[in-house]
Amino acid sequence: MPRTLKAFARVYRWSQWADRRFTPAGIGVVYLMIAAGVFGVDAGRTMGFQIFSIAAALLICAWVGAGRWRPALQIERRLPDHATVGVPLTYRLLIRSQSSRATPRLVVRDEFEDRLPTREEFSSAGRRPDPSGNFFDRRVGYPRWVALVRRLRGGTIDPVTMAAVPASGEAIVDIGFVPERRGVVRLARTRLLRPDPLGLINAVTTLVRPQSLLVLPKLYDVPAIELPGSRRHHPGGLQAAQQVGESQEFLQLRDYRPGDPIRRLHWPSTARAGRPIVKETSEEFFARYGLVLDTFIVNDDEVAFEAAVSAAASLAARLTLGDALLDLMFVEDRALTVTAGRGIASAHALLRELAEVAPCRDRPFDVLATRVDEHGSRMSACIHVLLAFDGPRREMIRALQVAGVPQIVLVVGNAGVGDAGVPVHHIDPERLAVSLAAMPVRCG
Numbered sequence: 001m002p003r004t005l006k007a008f009a010r011v012y013r014w015s016q017w018a019d020r021r022f023t024p025a026g027i028g029v030v031y032l033m034i035a036a037g038v039f040g041v042d043a044g045r046t047m048g049f050q051i052f053s054i055a056a057a058l059l060i061c062a063w064v065g066a067g068r069w070r071p072a073l074q075i076e077r078r079l080p081d082h083a084t085v086g087v088p089l090t091y092r093l094l095i096r097s098q099s100s101r102a103t104p105r106l107v108v109r110d111e112f113e114d115r116l117p118t119r120e121e122f123s124s125a126g127r128r129p130d131p132s133g134n135f136f137d138r139r140v141g142y143p144r145w146v147a148l149v150r151r152l153r154g155g156t157i158d159p160v161t162m163a164a165v166p167a168s169g170e171a172i173v174d175i176g177f178v179p180e181r182r183g184v185v186r187l188a189r190t191r192l193l194r195p196d197p198l199g200l201i202n203a204v205t206t207l208v209r210p211q212s213l214l215v216l217p218k219l220y221d222v223p224a225i226e227l228p229g230s231r232r233h234h235p236g237g238l239q240a241a242q243q244v245g246e247s248q249e250f251l252q253l254r255d256y257r258p259g260d261p262i263r264r265l266h267w268p269s270t271a272r273a274g275r276p277i278v279k280e281t282s283e284e285f286f287a288r289y290g291l292v293l294d295t296f297i298v299n300d301d302e303v304a305f306e307a308a309v310s311a312a313a314s315l316a317a318r319l320t321l322g323d324a325l326l327d328l329m330f331v332e333d334r335a336l337t338v339t340a341g342r343g344i345a346s347a348h349a350l351l352r353e354l355a356e357v358a359p360c361r362d363r364p365f366d367v368l369a370t371r372v373d374e375h376g377s378r379m380s381a382c383i384h385v386l387l388a389f390d391g392p393r394r395e396m397i398r399a400l401q402v403a404g405v406p407q408i409v410l411v412v413g414n415a416g417v418g419d420a421g422v423p424v425h426h427i428d429p430e431r432l433a434v435s436l437a438a439m440p441v442r443c444g
Contacts, residue, residue, distance in 0.1 A: 002119065008145045009116055020109065020191060026062065026200035029055050062200035069203035072098040073165070075190050077110070077211055082352070083179045085218035085310075090176040093190065095165055103165040106192045107202070108173050110160075112153040113188035113210070122148060154185030154215065159193070179215040182309070182355045187211045216351045217306075217313035220433045223441045225319060225408070227289055227381040253277050287324035290382035290405075291315060291350075292372055295330050297359040298388045301413065305359055305387065307429035308412045311436060312385045316340070316350040327375060328353065331360045335371040369396040381406045381443050387413065389424060397422060406443030 022030065033055035039048040076094040083089045093110060097103055122145060150156060157177045165171045179185065188210050193202040253269055256276030269277035293312045297305050316328060325341040328350050338353045340346060360367075369392060372382075382405050386393050389411045400407055401422060412427045427435040 004141070005117070005119060005122065005145070008142055011142070012116075012146065012149065020193065020204055021202055023195050023199055023202060026059070026202075029058055029200055033059070058198065059200060062196045062198040065196035065198060066194075066201040066203040067196075069194055069205055071103055071192070071205060073103065073192065073205075073207065074098065075207050075209055077187065077190070077209055079187075079211060079213050082214045082216055082355075084216045085179050085182050088176055088178050090174055093173040093175055094170060095162065095173065095192075096170040097165040097168060100167050102167050102169075104194065105164050106162055106194055108160045108162050108175070109191040109193065110157050110175050110187060111189050111191060112155070112157070113186040114149065115152045117145060117148045117152060121152075151181055154183075155180045182215050182217045182306075184212050184214055184356065187213065214352065214355055216355045217310045219317055220310065220314045220436045222314050222318045222436050222439065225315075225383075226442050227287070227319075227324075227406075253279060287322075287380040288378050289319070289321070289324055289326050290372065290375055290379045291319075291326060291328045292368070292382060292384045292386075293328065293330040293354075293357070294365075294368070294384070294386040294388070294393070295332065295357060295360040296363075296365050296368070296387060297361065298413075301387075302359075304413045304429045307427065307432050308385050308387055309354055309357060310432060311410060311412065311427060313351055313354045314436060315383060315385070316347050316354070319347075321347075324380070326350070327379075329368065329371050329375065330357060331363060331368045331371070332358055333360075333363075335367050337371065337375070365392045369393075369399075372396055373399055376400050376403045376405055379405050381408075383408045384410060385427075386411045408440055408443050410439060 018027075033052055036048040036052035036055060074096045076096070078092045078094065080089065080091060093108065095108075122141070155177045157175060160173055160175055162173045163171050188208070190207045190209055192205050192207065194204075195202055253266055254277070256265070256278050260278045264278040266277050266279050291312060294308060295305070312328070316326065319326060321341040323341075325339055325344070326347075328338045328340070330336055336353075338345075338350055340350050373396070376399065379400070382400055384393075384397065384407065386409065389409075397407060397409060407422050409422055409424045410427050411424055412429055423440060425435075425439050427439075
């Protein structure tokens, strides 16, 4: 396997180099030269040898004509704040000339940073069903390896022909692509291609400009969900929902009274009035919902995991919170809780967290169950996005049910069956949009 992957990498790099250096016409001449060389071995019987010689001479002249090219150009890539999987993205590339002569029309290739698959990643991809039934792909695996490189890269950017850059001027190039995976994608360099006078060989210059772009999970339409949980008393109010310490809902400012805690002094007003002024507060009641994402991948099923992340992202983006809070709970190297709503953060903050969430492979499910149980007394309702429905997951749901928390349970795939006393809606990873559209809208 390691030797095979090294051979794949060499073939891939050579094909990328050839794609940059040869124009489509040049590739045609190369194929013609190869075919003429094969059929022109016997120079006395065919004209293949003469065709081979002419094609080779054209390529040599074109190579010399391309020459070395080092233009005085600078680039500036203007990326948006974020992108979304499956949504076409267009950004601008600004190219400035520092030369006293105009630069001719060029072909622009903006390129991602290539990350070659590891042995484990390639093996995992090979265990997935092959819908194409391609025998060569199953036996050799190079097409599957190239597809995995493209997925890890984040997409494919097609070459764009730009207008001539005037002397000491600038040109703007609009570049588009469709993000194919969530997370951070990295643009590494921009290559500028100038064809030789024969139009066969490109002179290439590379401008290194590394930049990163965050790609959010793919979002789907979900029905308007009714979260009927009642408001609950939260000791310490809104600030205590974010951190440890007491806080209450602000009502007004008033004079200090004996017995008022010093921490309630409002120092700006105290300084202006010349006497102690304190903040008068009251206990606060509000609804707080939970969104639990199961990151404990089952049977290395990354398709189900990605579907679960998209389902959680769709719910986080579409839920109407009003004055409620939403706690997103999941586990990576540790249990994490991200809160949105009531001015703490927007749903976009949850999507940014979900963009980079990774499967948890080295911790027990009890880590997540414990975190959910800690929040159970404060939750008004909870939505679960699970990867299975086995014993530990059913126990987590039963514990919330005993605490009187209304719940919606979504199970991606059909891993594990059982009864937890609440309705369970199965999500088909291959038909995610249809499954989410049919999910329940009321908590059980």
